[in-house]
Amino acid sequence: MVKVMNHYIVENDLDYEVRFDIVAVIKSKEMYDIKHIPDAFYYF
Numbered sequence: 091m092v093k094v095m096n097h098y099i100v101e102n103d104l105d106y107e108v109r110f111d112i113v114a115v116i117k118s119k120e121m122y123d124i125k126h127i128p129d130a131f132y133y134f
Contacts, residue, residue: 109128109129109130
């Protein structure tokens, strides 16, 4: 995942701070649980 993130940043010539969050949606029966992990990956 980090290699893909690096490729995206290099290919798009992004010259500012970049971070990637993760959002997970988990369904159990009739309910949904949403998890947000901010700053899951940083570009170095």
